[in-house]
Amino acid sequence: MLSLREMEVLHAVLATGGMSAAARQLRISQPAVSRAVAAAEQRLRVQLFLRQGNRLEATAELEELRGSIGRIFRDIDSLKRFCGLLEHGAGRVLRIAATPSLANAFIPHAVAAVRARFSHLTIHAKIREPGPIQEAVARRDFDLGIVYHEHRSAPVSSADTVSAPVVCLMPEGHRLAALADIGPADLRGETLISFAPSSTIGTDLDRLFAEHGQRRDVAIQIGNAFMAAPFVQGRLGVALVDPFILGSPTAAGLVARPFLPRRLVTPRIVWAVDRQLTAPERCLADALHAHALRWADEHLAPIWAEGCPGLHPAATVRQKD
Template structure:
């Protein structure tokens, strides 16, 4: 039994006559009769009997028809899916992202991307940079978005945004009145920040050492996302990437930290792996999201926004 014979059998069952089946399939009546005869010969039993000049399905034909119809409906669905994939209507993009980016710029980015490609499935993996680099190398993700570049021979890196470390503190803290904060100004305060062995920890240690200070971290965190509830609870001042306050949070403000400690946002693809057709569109949406953020103030709080509107 082959697909063509099964197709003829299904058409006769559905249309009732060989003539109608031939018309629906776009082939001749003799071709339909011949294919049906071959099928019955292979099966070893008849599928139709002629009663009063008409074809009547046998019991065996009724038994086979349900599964035959199901098979062809699946084939038709597969053909439709293949056409949609070819027209870029349906697909998949797999994104590896650092946690702060997943909580800040990516929701805006993915909303814009979804408007352009509503049928495309998105797999978002929030991972440390080391694991994102590994996933890119293995081809488990199509694109990586991290707070620093992934450096490897086959990786193509694009710097998207010049983020920096900021001080995040309660709006009621006296230091919130300062335009910028320095290591000397933070002396004696409880700090919430990355460990010295973390990617930006060493740079922060050097910034403190440049003013003769020692960075004494009271609460060590792995991601800036985890710092915000701690600051809100009054447990200290956080020195974290500015993406932590991408959206305003009532009662919390951020202030520039000097000396500057950069945390550049990078987009990375592995040129040694086949690329999803949707990486370019996703990248465009990500660039637009950062362009919009550059025109506003990342981390502006309700208090800051109100003050700014009064000045204007």
């Protein structure tokens, strides 16, 4: 079997037609080229070149090898180009799954940050419900998932982002918009759009209402704030939902007010247990965390300033389960 160096020399001599030219191309001495050709001939036990004046001509035996050697070095050239692009994400696929609200609020900005650094990275983004996301991440069907902290359907490693309180959404000009914050008693007589009692957030809100002697009577049950927006915009009621719709075009014409007593919702980044994150995955996780902080400062801080003076919405907790 020829060594890779011997094949490289033969390839150069075939391409240039002479040992001197091959030596210049390879940046080695002509005697080194001659020695490599002689070693190849000895290894194969055949003559590989015939001298015709100042040029070398390949023998019939070498012509039989020409195609195979050419394919090897075309593959090597492709490998070199690929290696040069590897730091930009070439050949890699990053698979993300997120709940609808979190996908709309955070994924596009985070993906933009990742693509700016890994321009050849392919990204697959899917919308799923929290439980199935964690199970799929645990099976490694997805590299990263974005879910709410409350959902723990499968063992995963995680990092929390920003904690944000539930808000009350209403149309512009609604009577509740005059209040600095909204409590259970303020919602008496209103058609309420919110999470089902069977959901984790819905269960907690029912408890908070009961502690204040009220009943959370949900007329229109929704799965996320983005589903609630059209109902509120159509003046079918007011919504008690997570705040991650704020800043989205979907929230056009809506007013948000803090809901007290406070019920925090925390998006978390999840990945398979005992799995090392790749550089693009770490970049995405950092971008998600950074954007969550910016989002909180921009969209939560103004509405909490009066209603929740003790709340710092950008406070975060990063952890690993």
